[in-house]
Amino acid sequence: MTRSRFLILPLLLLVVPLLGGWKFLSPPRAWDITDTGPGGTWPIEFHAGDVVPQGLDTHEEKWDLIQQSYDHWGEEVPCSPIEAVQGADINNSTQGFGASGLTTLTFNDPTNALGSSTLAAALSYTSNGVVTNNGVTFAAIAESHIVFNDWVVWGDAADISAASCFNRHDFMSTTTHEIGHTIGLGHSCEDGEACSDPLLRGATMYWSGGSCSSAKRIPNEDDAAAINVAYGVSIDFEIEPADGQELVGPAPLTASMDVPSEYQATVVEYEWNFGDGTEHIITTTAESVEHTWEEEGQYTVTLSILGEDAECGGEYEAEERKVGVVLVCNEPRPAFEFVNEGDFTVQIENVSDLGAFGCITDFVWILDGDEDSALRTYEPTYVFDDNSSHTVTLRASGPGGETEITQTIDPTKQSGEGCSASVAGTEPVGLLALLIGMMGLVPLARRRR
Numbered sequence: 140m141t142r143s144r145f146l147i148l149p150l151l152l153l154v155v156p157l158l159g160g161w162k163f164l165s166p167p168r169a170w171d172i173t174d175t176g177p178g179g180t181w182p183i184e185f186h187a188g189d190v191v192p193q194g195l196d197t198h199e200e201k202w203d204l205i206q207q208s209y210d211h212w213g214e215e216v217p218c219s220p221i222e223a224v225q226g227a228d229i230n231n232s233t234q235g236f237g238a239s240g241l242t243t244l245t246f247n248d249p250t251n252a253l254g255s256s257t258l259a260a261a262l263s264y265t266s267n268g269v270v271t272n273n274g275v276t277f278a279a280i281a282e283s284h285i286v287f288n289d290w291v292v293w294g295d296a297a298d299i300s301a302a303s304c305f306n307r308h309d310f311m312s313t314t315t316h317e318i319g320h321t322i323g324l325g326h327s328c329e330d331g332e333a334c335s336d337p338l339l340r341g342a343t344m345y346w347s348g349g350s351c352s353s354a355k356r357i358p359n360e361d362d363a364a365a366i367n368v369a370y371g372v373s374i375d376f377e378i379e380p381a382d383g384q385e386l387v388g389p390a391p392l393t394a395s396m397d398v399p400s401e402y403q404a405t406v407v408e409y410e411w412n413f414g415d416g417t418e419h420i421i422t423t424t425a426e427s428v429e430h431t432w433e434e435e436g437q438y439t440v441t442l443s444i445l446g447e448d449a450e451c452g453g454e455y456e457a458e459e460r461k462v463g464v465v466l467v468c469n470e471p472r473p474a475f476e477f478v479n480e481g482d483f484t485v486q487i488e489n490v491s492d493l494g495a496f497g498c499i500t501d502f503v504w505i506l507d508g509d510e511d512s513a514l515r516t517y518e519p520t521y522v523f524d525d526n527s528s529h530t531v532t533l534r535a536s537g538p539g540g541e542t543e544i545t546q547t548i549d550p551t552k553q554s555g556e557g558c559s560a561s562v563a564g565t566e567p568v569g570l571l572a573l574l575i576g577m578m579g580l581v582p583l584a585r586r587r588r
């Protein structure tokens with residue numbers, strides 16, 4: 140008769156994180172940059188409420204900062220055609236998100252549309268028109284609205300960088316972010332989303348902005364990539380695993396990479412970086428390239444291009460990354476130790492080599508060969524009703540296969556004292572491990588939790 144106690148399973152049983160970059164709003168929408176002339180929507184003509192936002196000094200400063208914020212999306216993003224021109228003052232108190240027919244920015248949240256934790260928010264309205272660029276179909280934006288909240292004290296560059304700055308928000312950073320929404324961009328990462336990539340955290344379209352900071356005023360490469368898909372030249376590629384393989388699997392793992400034809404028009408050079416330290420492949424045509432990853436690890440594939448396009452002022456560069464998209468796993472290397480805590484209680488310590496993140500997706504503990512009462516946990520504690528010995532099997536599985544290790548545990552002894560270990564793998568190499576196990580050695584493992 141045995142009882143078991145569970146410990147909370149650490150965040151081990153996770154799927155491979157496939158971090159995306161920039162996002163579009165959903166459903167996708169963009170301005171039609173060909174819709175020029177009388178009655179057209181391009182360039183964007185913006186109108187601003189007839190008050191001075193709290194913390195700014197003059198109307199002129201307000202207009203100037205808004206214009207510069209629009210210009211960031213045109214001038215700081217290579218190959219971007221984004222353009223906006225100043226319209227007129229509008230009655231601030233009657234506008235907000237309810238305004239119609241004009242693209243507007245209003246202040247102090249005249250219709251109380253915003254929650255108290257929001258600095259500002261943006262909306263865009265679409266017409267029936269459709270814009271297609273770089274293989275993506277967008278609804279055409281006809282007008283947009285930005286509303287700034289009433290409790291916020293804004294500042295310009297000097298106010299925000301001053302040593303005395305306290306709880307003031309950079310008007311231009313927030314405006315640039317909200318304009319990003321009105322031209323079709325979503326957040327680079329959302330609140331609560333795992334976001335370890337510094338490029339995404341540093342994007343103007345990152346979900347949050349701190350006070351006394353102008354760090355995200357200028358769109359970065361991640362923001363620029365989104366703009367170029369919606370409005371300019373861009374690059375993308377596809378990764379296809381070799382026949383019978385997946386992009387997540389045992390080593391060696393082979394895949395081929397292709398650039399779809401809609402991205403090839405102005406490219407003169409392609410450079411592939413496979414993320415594993417091997418030599419880059421450079422081609423002058425969009426021919427498919429193949430690569431084999433030999434070592435365990437999670438890999439990011441990057442395609443850098445050199446292009447020639449008159450609208451980009453001649454030569455331009457662009458880059459597309461697929462972050463962590465290839466996961467190569469060796470066979471799992473499970474290992475455990477046990478601690479006799481007295482009173483027939485044995486605490487198991489899982490010292491398996493976790494390898495690359497995502498390479499072990501499941502741990503199963505089997506006591507005395509009884510599969511029916513197997514435990515799926517990281518580290519069990521066993522409480523026995525007498526001092527007789529038992530066998531404990533740890534089965535680890537993941538994309539690289541499945542491996543088992545079995546030890547005999549004696550509730551009166553500590554780990555390493557007269558225990559025996561055996562290992563069985565899914566591949567012939569398991570035999571070597573089995574021989575080592577028969578010699579009474581526990582396979583070496585590093586502890587990493």
Ligand SMILES: [Zn+2]
Nearest residue numbers: 316320326346
């Ligand atoms: Zn936002």
